[in-house]
Amino acid sequence: MAAETGVRRVAAAAALLVIGLVVSGCASGGASGAAVSPSASASAGARTVTADPGALRARFESLATELGVPGAAMLVRTPQGEITATYGVTQRHGSTPVSLDDHVRIGSNTKTMTGTVILQLVQEGRISLTDKVGKYRPDVPNGSRITIEQLLTMRSGLANYTTTLELNKALDTQSQRAWNPEELVAMGLAEPPTFAPGDGWNYSNTNTVLLGLIAEQLENKPLAEIFQERLFTPLGLRETSYPAADDASLPEPYSHGYMYSTNVDTMESSALPPDQLAQAKAGTLLPSDTTNLNPSWAGAAGAGISTIRDLAHWVEALGSGAVLGPTLQKERLASVQPVPVALPDPKYGWGIAKIGPLYGHTGELPGYNSFMGYDPVQKVTIVVWTNLAPAADGRPPAATIATSLMTSIYGG
Numbered sequence: 001m002a003a004e005t006g007v008r009r010v011a012a013a014a015a016l017l018v019i020g021l022v023v024s025g026c027a028s029g030g031a032s033g034a035a036v037s038p039s040a041s042a043s044a045g046a047r048t049v050t051a052d053p054g055a056l057r058a059r060f061e062s063l064a065t066e067l068g069v070p071g072a073a074m075l076v077r078t079p080q081g082e083i084t085a086t087y088g089v090t091q092r093h094g095s096t097p098v099s100l101d102d103h104v105r106i107g108s109n110t111k112t113m114t115g116t117v118i119l120q121l122v123q124e125g126r127i128s129l130t131d132k133v134g135k136y137r138p139d140v141p142n143g144s145r146i147t148i149e150q151l152l153t154m155r156s157g158l159a160n161y162t163t164t165l166e167l168n169k170a171l172d173t174q175s176q177r178a179w180n181p182e183e184l185v186a187m188g189l190a191e192p193p194t195f196a197p198g199d200g201w202n203y204s205n206t207n208t209v210l211l212g213l214i215a216e217q218l219e220n221k222p223l224a225e226i227f228q229e230r231l232f233t234p235l236g237l238r239e240t241s242y243p244a245a246d247d248a249s250l251p252e253p254y255s256h257g258y259m260y261s262t263n264v265d266t267m268e269s270s271a272l273p274p275d276q277l278a279q280a281k282a283g284t285l286l287p288s289d290t291t292n293l294n295p296s297w298a299g300a301a302g303a304g305i306s307t308i309r310d311l312a313h314w315v316e317a318l319g320s321g322a323v324l325g326p327t328l329q330k331e332r333l334a335s336v337q338p339v340p341v342a343l344p345d346p347k348y349g350w351g352i353a354k355i356g357p358l359y360g361h362t363g364e365l366p367g368y369n370s371f372m373g374y375d376p377v378q379k380v381t382i383v384v385w386t387n388l389a390p391a392a393d394g395r396p397p398a399a400t401i402a403t404s405l406m407t408s409i410y411g412g
Contacts, residue, residue, distance in 0.1 A: 107363025115351015212300025257367020271394030
């Protein structure tokens, strides 16, 4: 949901992944051992939520250990109060413990911000969901048929630039390259469309980067400035940022991020081969530090930075309607529709996902995985991040932990 490690492919095999991965290796797909989403009855909000602090913390720590992450953080809010926990350290072999103040790369959670800006512009009458993309971008194949809504819902048919060999090779060999969003879009548009507009669903970061460029075109200012003025400042998100293309740094304090293998090698599968998996479990194969990999290749689809408390505040605003008027907010939540993946409950809508009863998204960039979700009916918030992505066995660590916490809270 984000850029993914190895620029993870967003695969139909894992809805939680699908919804959040941004990259090819990270963005293309097929991770093994995907987390399971809650039952339909839980999704309907029919059960009373139960949040046992001790049980949730134990589940969090147990899974963090099992997944082999150096560090992780969790935040859960229910009507009974807030429960937080941290695990491990910010740097392998380091001594600084993870804190709730640590900044991390949030990957595809950034998509919810880009989508919100577009919807605010819709609300202001400056763009329409039924507008054709060709009105703003004559260079887009099928642009006279693709609507703005189809970009938001991943139903445009445009290919995903983060699954291209070209990008993944560049990420492995030019880790500090500053990417212009036009370069990213060009890679996606150079690939054949995956289906006719509206005839399918495919998680493509090309859609969201295009939406970011359209927002800049309408506002006549950089996306970072748009985010700051429309979202970060009004909501008091002081620890959330969208970095400049040439800025690969993270604000202090921050957690380092780690991934196994390379972007190219993880294009087909996020899981290590059996021999390497055994070495990773034995501690003889170590992940590389991806902290300073320039995130500009993820652009409007996944380059954001935040903290766990800011993410909680953001996803609550997203789900409660603090960023849109009541009519458009209701339509946005209703826009989520089932997507063709293997897990039971995944849905996707106007720059927002629904996983079980929670509205939000997941995100992944090489070294960082995050999950944020809010249930506006039961008033439940779950946010988790990890500083390893993906796990050696291919699972998205934060999404796996968050889904387990969700199961504990809702039952099933």
